[in-house]
Amino acid sequence: MPRISPSSVRACNRVNRFLRLLLPACRTVERSNLEFKWISNELSSLEHLNTNRKLREAIYNACLQRFRYLPLQYILGSQPFGSLELVCRKGVLIPRWETEEWSYELAHRIRKNATNNKQKMVIWDLCSGSGCIALLLKQELQAFKDVNITALDISQKAISLIKRNMARNGIKDVSVISADVLHNPPNPGSMIDILVCNPPYISEDSFVKETSRSVKIHEPRLALVGDKEFYQNLIEHWLPKINSFVYEIGDINQADFVHNAIINDTELNTVWSTGVKRDANGNPRVLYGFRKNGKNNTSFKYHELFDNFGKLN
Numbered sequence: 001m002p003r004i005s006p007s008s009v010r011a012c013n014r015v016n017r018f019l020r021l022l023l024p025a026c027r028t029v030e031r032s033n034l035e036f037k038w039i040s041n042e043l044s045s046l047e048h049l050n051t052n053r054k055l056r057e058a059i060y061n062a063c064l065q066r067f068r069y070l071p072l073q074y075i076l077g078s079q080p081f082g083s084l085e086l087v088c089r090k091g092v093l094i095p096r097w098e099t100e101e102w103s104y105e106l107a108h109r110i111r112k113n114a115t116n117n118k119q120k121m122v123i124w125d126l127c128s129g130s131g132c133i134a135l136l137l138k139q140e141l142q143a144f145k146d147v148n149i150t151a152l153d154i155s156q157k158a159i160s161l162i163k164r165n166m167a168r169n170g171i172k173d174v175s176v177i178s179a180d181v182l183h184n185p186p187n188p189g190s191m192i193d194i195l196v197c198n199p200p201y202i203s204e205d206s207f208v209k210e211t212s213r214s215v216k217i218h219e220p221r222l223a224l225v226g227d228k229e230f231y232q233n234l235i236e237h238w239l240p241k242i243n244s245f246v247y248e249i250g251d252i253n254q255a256d257f258v259h260n261a262i263i264n265d266t267e268l269n270t271v272w273s274t275g276v277k278r279d280a281n282g283n284p285r286v287l288y289g290f291r292k293n294g295k296n297n298t299s300f301k302y303h304e305l306f307d308n309f310g311k312l313n
């Protein structure tokens with residue numbers, strides 16, 4: 001990582017003396033300025049910081065935490081995610097814009113393709129973290145009376161945060177399950193219409209070489225580092241129990257892994273279509289799949305639900 005130039009430090013000092021505390025994590029004067037504004041705006045809206053001295057002290061402490069590379073969302077305590085305001089706590093992954101982008105589009109597509117608001121839907125969100133995907137889908141599909149959403153995670157901190165985020169956003173009726181999806185996956189009881197999942201997918205190597213210091217030090221490794229095990233688990237455990245899936249990916253190899261397993265298996269190959277959706281930066285971000293002919297009483301015409309969602313194989 002390039003060193004921060006003395007001229008950047010001087011530029012920060014000219015604006016105010018707290019700004020240079022933000023420079024190591026923000027890297028540029030412009031970004032430091034922006035974060036300083038966010039911190040100041042957020043803290044000045046807090047009722048208990050009602051004197052200049054208290055507010056200044058709080059801003060200084062926040063900048064000092066940022067100097068130690070604590071992510072801004074953990075300092076300020078929340079993060080918008082579509083129509084939700086999500087509480088962020090150390091020990092649980094901060095929701096990312098890439099995830100927000102595809103989950104929001106998925107919600108929109110479900111609304112558009114549902115036949116009426118009595119349509120029954122069973123949706124499971126594995127590796128739910130803060131609950132961002134499950135809760136966004138619940139919020140965006142509130143017009144549907146029979147949407148049955150389950151959020152699942154192995155981490156107790158995540159389970160508590162999902163419940164907290166439900167309360168914070170006035171969301172009811174999402175089932176929250178604590179389980180290890182790899183070693184002891186629960187039985188869904190009925191066919192799942194849409195299985196969504198943002199699993200840990202950063203390889204050990206990329207984690208060491210490419211992940212930012214702030215993420216490495218402060219976000220949970222359990223949420224980040226993974227190889228192909230969750231995609232393998234999709235193929236081996238979940239495919240027979242679901243009608244469609246949407247899995248976030250970190251690189252195209254993870255999509256190819258699932259895609260190849262499907263096309264090389266004569267039975268799976270006749271049943272499943274898969275595709276890859278890119279994010280706004282053009283990176284492969286989502287692997288999706290659906291049964292070509294649905295199974296039993298399926299809720300959707302899946303080829304319409306995923307029509308033009310991304311490149312289809």
Ligand SMILES: C[S@@+](CC[C@H](N)C(=O)[O-])C[C@H]1O[C@@H](n2cnc3c(N)ncnc32)[C@H](O)[C@@H]1O
Nearest residue numbers: 095127128129153154155180181198199200223
């Ligand atoms: C990449 S994070 C995704 C969190 C959230 N869905 C999001 O998009 O921000 C992965 C999540 O998987 C959970 N996890 C890791 N291993 C798991 C396992 N074996 N079973 C269930 N959840 C697991 C972690 O606790 C973490 O919350």
